Structure formats: C-alpha cells, structure tokens
Amino acid sequence: MKLALEFQLQxxxxxxxxxxxxxxSSPSTHVIFGQSGIGKTHLLRSLCGLEHPDGRITWHNQQHVEYWLDKQAGLAMPCHQRNVAMVFQDGQLFTHMNVEQNLRFAFERSDATHEDWATCISTLQVQDILSHNVSQLSGGQAQRVALARAILSKPKLLILDEPLASLDWQSKQDVMGYIKRLNSQWRLPVLYVTHDIHEVLTLADHVIMLEKQGDSTLAMPAKPLMDILQDDSHPFYGLGKSSILHTQPSSNHNEGLLHCAIGQQTLRLPLGELSSHETQLRLCIAASDVSLSLTPAKDSSIMNILHGKVSRIEQTQNQQYLIQLNIEGQYLLSEISAYSFARLKIQLWQPVYAQIKGIALQQAL
Known part of the structure; x- marks a missing residue:
C-alpha cells in the first residue's frame, strides 16, 4: 500500500x-511529527478531502490506483468516498446518540461483520458503557469509543490526530495500549500525528518530519524510527543517540522486577508504573547508558548484561565511538570514549557484552 503526495497548500x-x-509494506504506524502550529493538521485535512490543495494525491494498493485529488484534471474525490477514518483530539462523537448508537452508525454503513463488532467491543473494552450517553464518558472512554467507531467503519487508512493530547497520564497509557495493537490485530495502516516524543518512541515504526524551510513547511520522506535515533541531528530534544529494543514481558516478577525476553536473553526492569499485561514492550535505550565489556561481569550491581556482536563502528564528531551491536537480530547502540575503544580493541563482528542499568530502561519507556 502506498499514499503518494504531490501537492502544495497555501x-x-x-x-x-x-x-x-x-x-x-505491511500494516504499520507512520508518525507525522513536528512542533505545534507547523501544519500537521493541514496535511491530514488535505488527505481526508477537507482541504483542496494544488497537485495530486493517490492511493495505491495491489489491485489499482485511486486518484483522491488531481487538481489539473479537475478531480477531487469527496471525503466519504476515500474510505479514510480519522480520530481527533476530542473524539468528535455524536452527542445526541449513546455509545452503542455511535458505533452502529459506523457499523451499519460498512462491510464490517458481526464478528468484527464483537471483537472490537471486547478489545476496546466498551461493552460496559454501550448504553452510556456521550456526556457520561471520561476522556479515555471517549477516545476508546472513537477508536472503535473508526475501526468499525472498515477504513483502508486510519488517521489519528493527536488523540491523546487532552488525556491524563493513566488514560494516555491505556489508550496507547489499544493503538499499539491496531496494526497487528486489525491489519490497518495508520498515520499518527503528534508533537509528543514519548508517543513517537512508543508507537512509531516510521517518522515523517515536518520542517520549516524559509516561509514554507516541508514534509520530509518517511524514515525508520531506528535510523532517526542513530542520527546526531535528530529532532527529539533532550534525547541523544538511542536504540529501540522489542521485548516480550513475562509474568515472572522477582523482587519488584519485570522480566522481559529478547530472544533467548533477559532484561530486568523495575516494575514501577510498567504494565506487565502488554504482550510486547518497546524499550528506548540511550547509547550513553550502554557500556561494553569483553567478558560478562560477575560482581556488579548491573543485572542487564546482553551478549552480542559488533556490527558497525563509527567515530562521532566529539571523538567518541558509536558501536552498534547485533543482539538476537536487533540492534543496540553504545557510545564509548576513544580511550575505552582503544583499550578494548573493539573490532567488527567481535563478541562483546552490553551492560545496561535497569533504571535507564525504566526512564526511557
């Protein structure tokens, strides 16, 4: 699936x-990231047909190409024909309908099945509020209902416009858990707009940056989140060069620690406010929080020691060395001094041990 954007909006x-x-290439989440007021919502409105810029917007799937906009040919497909679902900050629920009526409004106008209905109601945990009026819902409940309504419309593309902006911390965590499952459970391609770094790190597979150049805003080509985090000039203020590791948490809690598997190895994190109910945790780990050794430390307070091989070596502008490790098929960065690099005699494909403090993992979530 591909969305081709060639347009200018003034x-x-x-x-x-x-x-x-x-x-x-497979259902995933592309995050559109940029500072407040840079034009993220204008981009979304153009995709949905709420704006009519100059240029062309086309949707490509395996069977055919749909022309959503071709200004030169005088073509502008109406919003409702593009089969795009959009969830806004405030949910935009129909206030004269209760929860079930809101959901049935989408369900009865799509090719969703009764199995889709049952799965959606259960997954988003709205079965107990179906009879509630919209005015009775908390912010988190309203966003869950808005997500359910969007899914039941069976869109070809789901767009989320800063859906967590008005929620408290706990509600954000809950709704983010549902959003993380959209790709795998519903096979939906997702465009997600935010200016919140935490949401990017938690949800993004690829990132589309909006940048100011002169008096215009430019949309930059999508890049994998992992590639962006390895770049010295990445835009996430306060976050240095970092890695993302995908882990599977277990129910094995020992002395206040959550055990997370990465392949055949284990990371141990302070439980804190982490949820052990997730089937997968994405950990963002700063390269400066990863030290290296040639042998596993036996007398150390650091419990997280991962075995891997050096897959890339890069000298940075500040005369440090950025070492990329292949650990169970995933990549972890470590930034060490030139002195340590020379002392350890680091070479490509050399087996090494990465040491990570558990508190660093907790702070990076």
Missing part, C-alpha cells in the same frame, strides 16, 4: 509542500 501566509511517498 492558506494566507501559510504554505505546505509535500512531495513524498508513504509506503506500508
């Missing part, structure tokens, strides 16, 4: 230019 002094392809 409204007053605001200018947005897009000349990128957004590719989903």
């Amino acid at each position: 409204k007053g002094h605001f200018k947005l230019a897009c000349n990128i392809d957004v590719n989903w």
